[in-house]
Amino acid sequence: MTELHGHGKARHRRKKTALLAGAPLALAAAGAMAYGTAFGVFGEGARPKASAAAAPAWADDTADGFASVHALGQKGTYGGKGGKTVTVRTLADLEKYATAREPYVIVVAATIPMNPKGKEIRVASDKTIVGAGTSGHIVGGGFFLGQGVHNVIIRNLTIRDSYQGIWNDKEHDWDAIQMDGAHHVWIDHNDLRRMADGLIDSRKDTTYVTVSWNRLSDNNKTFGIGWTENTTADLTIHHNWFRETGQRNPSTDNAAHAHLYNNYLQDAPGTDITSSYGNYARGRTKMVLENSYFEGVNNPVIKDGTAGLVQRGNVFTRTSGRNESGGTAFDPKSYYNYRLDKAADVPALLTSGAGPRSSIGTTVSAGPATAAAQSTLTVAKDGSGRYKSVQKAVDAVPAGNTSRVVIRIAPGTYREAVKVPANKPHITFEGTGRSRKDTVIVEGHAAGMTKPDGSGTYGTGGSATVAVEADDFQARNLTISNDFDEAKHQQLNGQQAVALRTAADRVRLDALIISGDQDTLLLDTAGKDRTGRVYLTNSYVIGNTDFVFGRATAVIDKCVLTLKKRWNGTSAGYVTAPSTPAGRKGFLITRTTIDGDVSARSFHLGRPWHAGGDASLDPQTTIRDSVLGAAVKAAPWTDMGGFSWKNDRFAEYNNEGPGAGAAGVDRPHLTDAQAATQETADWFGGWKPTGA
Template sequence: MSAARSKPRHRRRRTALLIGVPAALAAAATLAYGTVFGVFGDDAQPTAQAAAAPSWATDTADGFASVNSRGQNGTYGGRDGKTVTVKTLADLEKYATATEPYVIVVAGTINMAPVGKEIKVASDKTIVGSGTAGQIAGGGFFLGNGVHNVIIRNLTIRDSYQGVWNDKEHDFDAIQMDGAHHIWIDHNDLRHMADGLIDVRKNSTNITVSWNKLSDNNKAFGIGWTENVVTDITIHHNWIRETEQRNPSTDNAAHAHLYNNFLEDTAGTAISSSYGNYARGKTSMVLENSYFQGFKNPVIRDTTATLVQRGNVFSGTSGRNESGGGSGFDPKGYYGYSLDPAADVPALLKSGAGPRTSIGTTTRAAAATTLTVAKDGSGQYSTVQAAVNAVPANNPSRVVIAVKPGTYRETVKVPSNKPHLTIQGTGGSRKDTVIVYNNAAGTPKPDGSGTYGTSGSATVAVEADDFQARNLTITNDFDERANQGLSGHQAVALRTAADKVFLDSIIVNGDQDTLLLDTAAKDRLGRVYLTNSYVTGNVDFVFGRATAVIDRSILTLKKRWDGTSAGYITAPSTPADRKGFLINRSTVNGDVSAASFFLGRNWHAGGDASLRPQTTVRNSTLSAAIKPTPWSDMGGFSWKSDRFAEYRNTGPGAGPASTNRPQLTDAQAAQQEVADWLGDWTPTAS
């Protein structure tokens, strides 16, 4: 996948969630640790050294920008020149207009003066934002006649808007091309400009526009302004939202290949679309596997144009949706590419479009250290907690605690001042490494100061941000049958009270209150992503106020201590302004009676009426154990006043929509994807 003509999927895999990838492979693909003996001493065990050069420095375009023509062999920007970092308008203009090639890294916000200024970029340039820091405010770039081999990447270009919505007076674009060729526009955030976001004009050709966010504008993307039919352009994996027209408008393009784009018009906003993809004049357009949400007139064509549609999804659209005029062209006759399923496009682009922290950064990955734990004394520590204790407070980079196979009967607490910590089992199976204890809410503390309470009963408690766990089992084996006289049988296996918690390929075992997904405080965000994992329990065994995704995992229902089948999977206590639990592409099963378990109930912790608990279960397989009315009231609060829904579940426990079983519409489901839960966080193994 390294060739210039077949890179769409390669770039997507670098930026999207590592979903469904076996833990060992994901770790091998992303771990890049160096030595930091000074932190832990000479007995610390580092892994392999980080890679020497960032991949973005040598990336080349795909699509029509990769095609050899007009004396230009693909599009690679300024890679043959020096790399310079700029923070001022003067320096940006100096290097962008120079005759020699440059890779220009924009490392801060550059304000254009005067407002609306467009820097005239010369050939053989890469202009790239440093992570998410590179921003151009109040202006943009102009690529004139004959300018070629230019990459504009990973920038936010914004805010030349002059207060007139359909502005005829100010031609202040984000990126304008007049007669340019071999241009790659990739991973940018373009918004709130006075005229268009992208203009491809006057015979510009061999253009690729990929993985960008275009939003909050009257005109998104115009192509044409010429009687000649010469433009070859590829437009793929772009998220176009809250724009009225030119989405794009494509006039007299010889070959326009549009695929895997997401066009979104959200109902109830001040901006309403007038049309989506438009094939004008003598354009020949191929439109594949794109997703149109809420757009008016999503696809239109002039009678003189050719428009071929394949595999697109239309949700909540209205008006014209057209194709025809001929058989079109075969894009694979010009370059190789791979299509993502159209149904996956909204989630894919919400998580992957726009500037990325991994692009434009020249600093090596922060070094990390591995500490080993072994019961038999062959490691540096014999308990997991001892290894956690050895991590210095406020450690600046990743620390991996590698736990050898064995059963570790202990409680483990990762305090809030020890972020960037990974606990990872080193066995061939997640069952080989087990951390287990048996405290319950009603268990007396050894010092006589009372009982542990529910949150204090956790076998493993995580209070530090950016925590990861993989390839191990965490269990609370409290024996309810033997402790019937004890008040408080809640027994937590794993408690998280932190943000950016990534749980991959683990087993979490318990009965009541197995997995507590919490936040550090009521007003603090706490995001959790659990994937490729198993969670077992019977009563409220996934509960708390965190914003959490359970993805591609198995929820196993257990009978209670007395052999009866009855219980609840989730008990969210979500604040009204946050998202709660999303169970996605998972399976619910277990050796319990049919129609004996609820999907969840609404926990208004402490009787707090301001909460709005949320659980969404979507695209999952439900066993016959799920009740036909799968939601339940709790503590005097009606679940119907909170947020509980399903979407496209299957299996004997699934059921049709009713007042007691709400189902999301397609439009609602498009707003309840994994990326909506995780926001700007992309979990990756490290």
């Protein structure tokens, strides 16, 4: 904030009444980030040729893990890329294109019931079948990939409900995805549940398979691998959430190389489904099991005497029974590169990030008033893009731009401060790496630092690594960081160091890492009387002191707010510091995890920031349907600058985790009636952010 807070004098505010109304969860409209079509105002090098459309980022995604390996005449797994993109809403159309000989990208944009029930569409090679945001559902059946079928991506779908009421069903071999002798298959970001038989069956020498970022739940025989005497199959299984699954999680029979990492196996107590075992290495399987998290699972890891299973870095909580390892396996990095997340981070990472995502499978179609062609600019440190810096690309956008400009930023670290001025709306920043970690925009300015031209200090807002002042801004798949070193600058008066500042309306942010210490994310408006709506999803925000703050109307949905220690190793801090004007909505944090590697009961969820001592403000933070770690104080709200939080709007609803607590005088909870008016859709009025 503008004044020092958290370690010095904080001059802010005081307020009045309590809980105001808010808005429903879920995004509103369709599509994810808006990605530009071709044609441009920047010259030949700034756009694709002729009238071809610039593909959204998900259309360029290719598999990692064993599905990325060049083998059997196939160079990785890229599905129907290069073929025609079709949108289907009926079973007839889905089957027509999935079984065709030509490559297709098939976007499923509706709920499609299988007829007859249990039907498995026989998918041909060179196909991508992808759900449009969260709207693609296959009900009562699934997909079959037969002998020799290859280069198939099944992604972002919900495949569910062929279950016939028989838990150990021997009669209905109705799977969500069955593979018999296929190769080079990528199964990613799906929600698979309640099938009569398996959620995934990888059988009969199916190989070069990657299964990633899926939710697998409410099923008995979940994920079986093998059914062969040959030891040929190579599979990578990472970042999947197995919840309430009985067996085969997975069961891996005679796999030559099975690499399992960063998976979350969860058996919640008191439910009707009890796990019989977790990961199982059978026969002559060679398995490497790394940095996974097992919670409440019976017999979490089992191996046959003939199998090799190497464990490292796994976490076991409330597990019982067999937990085995032994023999030799293999080095996954001799086949492909990968990066491990910490096992302790896996539950939060997967509960917020596994399953279908609003930013996959969608594009934004221009209506009559916005039919002007959109443009794409490229940035790359090595000179392979049109620009080497992000700011140079922003500078190239003409003032008063009326159609979307997508700035695609290649992997790399861009040390620069970037400003998107108010006269350049409709800009998208899009990292093009496989991970949000691959593309990093970073600077290290702090509020009290003197500007290079000697014109004064940066101030809190001026310290931002990325400052967005233009409406209709979007960003996805990158990291924005302020790496100011507090430890080295303890003499500095003004250690606020903002990573991202938004002072604009209709800002859409997805799949980001926003990292700093004090005042990481400033969600502001262009003026006290101006609206500033922000929707942040599927992202990490990292900090320790008021690290989400400002006067914007903002929803933080399905994110991880990561608490970090101060520069001297102490644990103390504040998550939010809203400065909401009266009559407006402030911060709504929903379906989010708040935790970190800090001491128990050391962080407040928020405090009221009356910027400049403005008593007319009415700060608001509502945290609902979220997981609160042990770091959260039992009395989670506190005063600031002489203003009592009890005179403002701070509340919780339906949270869980060790940091959650019962309603009380120091911990107000919404009633059900109040909660019904404080959901995501309520927060944005007439704006329907893309990404629903």
